[in-house]
Amino acid sequence: MIIYKTFFKVLNKCKFPVILYTVLLLFFAGFNMSSNDKSMDFTAEKPEIMVINHDKEEGLTKNFIEYLKQNTVIKDINNDEESIKDALFYRDVQYIIYIPENFGEKFLDGKNPQIEVKSTSDYLSTLANMIVERYMKVAKNYVGSTSDNEELFSKINETLGKKAEVEVTSKMDTSTISRLTRYFNFSAYSFIAISIYVICTIMLKFNEDKIAKRTAIGSIDYKKINLKLLIANSGFCFAIWGIYFIFARILIGEIAFSEYGLYYALNSLIFVLSTVTLAFLVSKFVKNKNTITAFVNIIGLGSSFLCGVFVPMEFIPDFVLKIAHVLPAYWFVSNNELIGSTEVFAGEFFKNFCINGAVVLGFALVFFIATNIVSKKKVEK
């Protein structure tokens, strides 16, 4: 009983970091609230662009800008060199168009005036480029076919207005599910950080030489102590797990209680087991409070950066992901991604889900055994 009493006393001192990492998680979840589009109709993505018009806004130029307004989002940015440069650099806009003086007039004269553009070379800017090029091509083809500008513009617009039919085949609520995936992915960081911080702080108290000696002399053997502490620590971490699951329901919605939620929950439960045992192992090497924060940061941030917790896995270079195989977080995140991309929970899914889960459990087992070996060696000393 004394062990549990001391446990909760020390736990009380760890309030601040526990709250900190939880707030980070919630902040992150809140930050990703953005697109929550449940409609099944296709909506075209619109690149964000900036138009710097040196021409008069009339005639062809006016028509061109109208067209751009329909197909892109024209951002209102201060028209000074610095703001423009910054906007492009920070991807506030993906594309900037400089319309030269007398552009419309020259164009209608059948000349081919030059338009200058700046782009970020990403997908949206490529789309923006296509949109601009499209107008030029179509307009050029119509120029000269009629002398009535209004007729010309309406012909151009009519052609540009022709659409292809698009059918969205999936019935998945992809945006909500991907939010849930990201939420659980990020929770890996909070779980690792909290487990190591709390468990190491508590174990530091118990491992402190004087206490360690006393308990080693006492009637309980180290295995029993370890087990008791493991139970207490696990209990705490599972409580955190439960709280995080409830937060998922509150922040992201009913989907947390759907079949998806069930698998996410199961996956993170297994993961918590690995973080608890890992923290337990780390605690055997912790000598003071400073080393705890060092471990929290190196293991927590390291796992998170390498395994796709902060940055989606698809963006992480292959060689990094290969290294990440030696970390439980990699398998945890892989499983989250697997759940998020699955439509029907059957055959192939279960196989892969179990493999990932088993690897994480394997890690937990290895950590647990290693901890016992280390503490046995310490007692022998």
Next chain:
Amino acid sequence: MFFKNFKYTFKALLRNRGLVFWTIAFPLIMALFFKMAFSGIEEKETFDAINVAVVSNEYFENDGILKDVFRTLSDPENEDQVFNTSYVEEGEAKELLQDGKIDGYVVFSENAPKVFVTKNGVNQTIFKFVVEEIVQSSDTADIIQAKVEKMFKEQNSGGFWNTLGMIFAMMQENRSNIKDISDANLSYMTIEFYTLVAMACLYGGILGAVSISWCLANMTNVGKRLSLTPVSKIKLVLSSALAGYVIQLFGIVLLLILTIGVLKVDFGNKIPQIVILSVAGSMAGLTMGIAVTTGIKASENAKTGILIGVTMLWCFFAGMMGVVMKYVIDKNIPIINKINPANMITDGFYALYYYDTLDRYMTNIVGLCIFSAIMLAIAIFSLRKQKYESL
């Protein structure tokens, strides 16, 4: 005496593993993590051919032009390649789409072509857009027929689709006159590394904070002892601060060597300016550390906590936890980043990397100097005290 104090303060600081970890090792480790996590992002964001499928039904197979169009658009040799196209049966296309192997597929028929996708997205939009272009080009065909009449006659061929093909080919060739004048250095992920250097500069201030606390009788026991030596306080404080500063600069140099030399992060090529900025940034960190340690009444742990917390908050505004944050602040609440030393350092590197002129860089350097001067003034205000009310 100056050198004696410098030497031993230097030794003592270097042997303090906690300090060395946070001020030198931690930024280096973070740089490695950043490289591993972020290096792929921009590459993946740069436009790359989109995987799509065309259902190879009878209509498509019999249409030479359509086939041609897709061949051109999917040609890896073509610098404007847009698609990686698979030509498959409709069933297979569906499967590919379901498995996420392709972003969409299109079915051509007598009616309007139909595009199938699983979700909204840029790739899907581009796919749809190109398919639309094919539809629209047939529309313009009639009107421009006259234009190509001459060419058409010379070629002496017939049939509507052939005509369309010629026109389409002509349209492809007759490129619009768009000149790309994009700036060369657009890698926004470099900002992450700039914030990291900023963080290291400010964290380095902890070294100065600790070394100064060793000189002050009201802060540490050794401070009491040092106050009683026949060495003037100015000498003690200066030599101690210098010891911290030298170690701090050493850490920054290591970080720059790692990021520029090994991790190949682009800092531009104005080396002298980079060095000056690092020196000024470290000075801001040092003076801030000293100001906090002398100006605030709290335990040493609390002071280190304040320094780390403030630094992290400033780095957050400077874009460390998401580059967008820096832009949002710069654009909407510029005052925050005007007084934020982490941002001044970050923005200084950004200006060196992205701007051709040095105006913006100089603004940041001046800003850092002013910041350092203010911090120093705060520090001197409490450092001047030689006798205390209580110890």
Next chain:
Amino acid sequence: MENIVEVKNLTKEYKKKKAIDDLSFDVYKGEILGFLGPNGSGKSTTINCILALLNFSKGKIKIFGKEMKPNSYDLKKKIGVVFQDVAVFEELTVFENIDYFCGLYIDDKNTRKKYVEDAINLVGLQEFKKYYPKQLSGGLLRRLNIACGISHKPQLIFLDEPTVAVDPQSRNNILDGIKKLRAEGATIVYTTHYMEEVEILCDRVIILDKGKIIASGTNDELKDLANIKERITVETKDLDNNHLNEITQLPEVFEALYEDGILKISYKNEKNNLENVIDYLKSNQIKYRKIYSERPTLNDVFLELTGKELRD
């Protein structure tokens, strides 16, 4: 006799509470002056004021005949201080710590080398030169603390409770060291709340309580202040209240107490007291295991003057 330190009417207030109340005393050349008083009596505050670390409300302090200021570097050179709290660098070894602090006084390399060796020998840390403070036991750490304070061979040394929580071996080492320092010509101001140390060590004692000097003088002078001049202790089991009453009536007896088989008799004067007690015990056929006579202690003096024990 030459006055090394002169303190006149020193008063120091903390938040309107007087920590030191109108203190005046001198320290003579070559003596060991003991400051005795319970914790919180103002010993450390007095020293910090003398050293110009603390502001004080009133009074004048002179060291070597000059007023002490934070920038009196010529005076600081002649002073060595050992504080109550250990003030050494965790990151430096025993040798480096001493060399560092000595180096801030002594510029000449060879002299410094010798001085550092002397300091190490004085406190007996020869075998621990390369140890870090963390690796030292409490007693050894205190010795290092002293070595750091006196390595530059100061003429005036302040030692503020240098033996708190120290094992007996280290304590003896420290006390021997202090005697050696005095033998080498240093003047020493020594604060403690252990009266035994003062009795062994000090030429003169100032007893402080609540920031005031309640008594000062040599050990003997102080002891004369007490009403008690002698105490006789008898360990015996067969004593009843009648006996006790009779003992109280014996000549010169001030007080007699009997508790747990121990009889304590206090006397106002020293006049064949032991003989009288033994005679009484013999005539009443009281057997005893032990009997001994003591001079009064400084604790008795303190008790007498303040009504409380030193160690409270």
